[in-house]
Amino acid sequence: MYLRPMIGAACLVLAFTSAAAAQAIFNPKDWPEGKFGPGAKAWAAEREKLPPFTAPRTADGQPNLQGRWGGTWSGDDIELIPTFLDVTTPPWESWVSDPADGKLPYKDWARAERDAHREGLGREVWSKDPSKHLYYDPQAYCMKSVPRYSQRGYELVQTKDTVIMMLNWGHIYRVIPLDNRPRPASDVRLWIGTARGHFDGDTLVIETTNLNGKMWLDSAGNFIGPNAKVTERIRLVAPNMLDYSATVDDPEMFTRPFTLRAPQRRQRAADAKDPYAAESWEHACHEGNGEHEQQILHLGFKWYLPPTPPAK
Amino acid sequence: MGTTPGTRLTQPQRFRRVLPIVFLMACVAGVFVTSLAYAQAPANMPPYTPPKLASGQPDIQGIWQVLDTAAWDLQDHGASLGVPAGRGVVVGNEIPYKPEALAKKKENAAKHATLDPESKCYLSGVPRITFMPFPFQIVQQNDKVNILYEYNHTIRQIYMNGNPHPEGHIDWWMGDSRGRWEGNTLVVDSVDFGEETWFDRAGNYHSDELHVVERYTPISPYHMRYDVTIEDPKVFARPWNISATLYRRIDANVELLEYECYAYQLEDQFTRK
Numbered sequence: 001m002y003l004r005p006m007i008g009a010a011c012l013v014l015a016f017t018s019a020a021a022a023q024a025i026f027n028p029k030d031w032p033e034g035k036f037g038p039g040a041k042a043w044a045a046e047r048e049k050l051p052p053f054t055a056p057r058t059a060d061g062q063p064n065l066q067g068r069w070g071g072t073w074s075g076d077d078i079e080l081i082p083t084f085l086d087v088t089t090p091p092w093e094s095w096v097s098d099p100a101d102g103k104l105p106y107k108d109w110a111r112a113e114r115d116a117h118r119e120g121l122g123r124e125v126w127s128k129d130p131s132k133h134l135y136y137d138p139q140a141y142c143m144k145s146v147p148r149y150s151q152r153g154y155e156l157v158q159t160k161d162t163v164i165m166m167l168n169w170g171h172i173y174r175v176i177p178l179d180n181r182p183r184p185a186s187d188v189r190l191w192i193g194t195a196r197g198h199f200d201g202d203t204l205v206i207e208t209t210n211l212n213g214k215m216w217l218d219s220a221g222n223f224i225g226p227n228a229k230v231t232e233r234i235r236l237v238a239p240n241m242l243d244y245s246a247t248v249d250d251p252e253m254f255t256r257p258f259t260l261r262a263p264q265r266r267q268r269a270a271d272a273k274d275p276y277a278a279e280s281w282e283h284a285c286h287e288g289n290g291e292h293e294q295q296i297l298h299l300g301f302k303w304y305l306p307p308t309p310p311a312k
Numbered sequence: 313m314g315t316t317p318g319t320r321l322t323q324p325q326r327f328r329r330v331l332p333i334v335f336l337m338a339c340v341a342g343v344f345v346t347s348l349a350y351a352q353a354p355a356n357m358p359p360y361t362p363p364k365l366a367s368g369q370p371d372i373q374g375i376w377q378v379l380d381t382a383a384w385d386l387q388d389h390g391a392s393l394g395v396p397a398g399r400g401v402v403v404g405n406e407i408p409y410k411p412e413a414l415a416k417k418k419e420n421a422a423k424h425a426t427l428d429p430e431s432k433c434y435l436s437g438v439p440r441i442t443f444m445p446f447p448f449q450i451v452q453q454n455d456k457v458n459i460l461y462e463y464n465h466t467i468r469q470i471y472m473n474g475n476p477h478p479e480g481h482i483d484w485w486m487g488d489s490r491g492r493w494e495g496n497t498l499v500v501d502s503v504d505f506g507e508e509t510w511f512d513r514a515g516n517y518h519s520d521e522l523h524v525v526e527r528y529t530p531i532s533p534y535h536m537r538y539d540v541t542i543e544d545p546k547v548f549a550r551p552w553n554i555s556a557t558l559y560r561r562i563d564a565n566v567e568l569l570e571y572e573c574y575a576y577q578l579e580d581q582f583t584r585k
Contacts, residue, residue, distance in 0.1 A: 143572065171466055192570060275473075
C-alpha cells in the first residue's frame, strides 16, 4: 500500500538531482535534513536555466509533443508539506505555482471540508482519532480525473484533428478534439470530463469541463468541484521535457483561480537490451482490486461526493 | 441515347444496347467473386481501396461500433426480456466445443448473472470488447494501432514495431496484441490471455490457451469487415471463425464519452444501505 508513493518519491528524487548513484528505493533515513522535495518553485528555477526552444513540427504543422511522458508531481499532498510526516509524506515543496505561497486558495468553508477529508483519512499524522473514517482517496477505486491523471505520465499522440493521451495506469485515456466542437449539455458529468484543445503557438491548450467532482487532487483530501474549468498548458521546453500546467477556475470552492505546474520527462526509448522498454503493457487495476475495495468499505469509509457550497 | 422513348429497336441496335449490359454484369460478377475471395465484402459493395496515411498505411481511423447482438450471444438466438433476438456472427453458427467444455458453457449460461465477468465490470477480453454495444476509436501510429473503447475506458495497444509476443505465458485480460498489414487488412494476432474472460453473455468461454487472430478490412468509407479466428485446444476441437461488420459512427457530434462500469458499481455498493 505504501510502496507506490515511495517509489514515486524515489523517482522524483532521481529525476531532479542528477545523482546517478542515488538509491532506487526511498529510505526516509536518507532524506537530507531540512531538504524539501522539488515542486513548483524548483521547477521554475530549473526552467529559468533552459535555453530558448522551439518544438519541431508534425507533418500537419503542429508542435510535435508526441511521446511517452513521465509524470513527476507528487500524488500525496500538492500543497507544501512543511515537515516529515511519515514515509509516504516527506517534506515537500508545493506543486501550486500560483498563488506564490503554494497554498490552494480555498474559501473558508471549503478549506474546512478539505481538513475534514484529511482528518477522516484516519492517518495518525492528520487525525485526532484515527479510528474515525470519512472518505478514502477515490483514486483507490482505479479512477482518475483531470488534472490528477497527469501525475502518472502518459503517451501523447497527435492526429490532424485530435490529441490522444493514454495512461498506462488503469488504461485511462483522453481524446481531445482540436475542432472546438460543441460540448455535451452541462448536466453530462464525466470522471474525465470533456476536453477541447487548440494550439497557441508552441503551447497545447486544453480546456476541460463537465467534470463530476468525484476525484481528489491528491491523496491528502485536496479537491476541486464539479463545476471547475481546468485549463492545461503543455509545451515542449527541451527535446525531452514538457512544461505542464493546469489552472483551475472554480469560483464555487476557491477565492481565485490557482495553477499547478510540473515538468514531464520523456521516458526511455527501446534499445537492443530491452526492445520492449517503450511498450505500455496492461495495467488492469480494478480486476485485482476487489479485496482492497472491500477493506475500504468495511473500515467504514463513505463514497466521496463533492461538497455543496453553503447557501448565501 | 439518341432514340425516342417507345421507338422499337432493330436487331443490331438491340445487340449494341445489350452488349454493355452483359459486360457490366460480367464485371459485377467478377467483382462479386473477387471480393468474396479477398475481403468477403457483401455482394452489393463495390471494391474499395481505403485512403492512405502519410506512413503508407491504410487509414482506418475513426469511431466504430457493431450493430449486431453478439454481446448477448455470438450464435443465433431468440429474444427474451432485455435480450434482442439476433442472427449470430459465428461462421456456420457452430462453436466446436469439446464435450466436457460444452457442459461448462451450459453451466455458464445458466448462472451467467453471477458468473459472467461482465457482472463484476472486468475488462472484457478479445473479441468480446469489440461486440460490446459501445463505440470505440482507432488511432494509428507508425508502429502501433491503438484502439480506445468507451466501455470501461479500455485501451488496446497493438504493436507493429517488429517485436514478437514477449516470452510468456502472461495472464492479461486483453492479451498481448501484435499487428501487421496484409494489403488493406489489419491483422492482429493476440495471445497471453487469462482464463477469466468470456466471449458473450451466453457463457461462451475460453482457456488461457486462447489465440485470437482478428482481421479488420475496410470495405467502404463507412464499413469494415471484422473476421476473427479463435483457437483454443483446451476448449475447442478445432479453430472456428467469426465474421461481423463494424460501422463508422458519422453522427455530427460523435465522440467517445465514458462508461465507467466499476465506478458505478462501487458507488452503488458504498451508498446502498
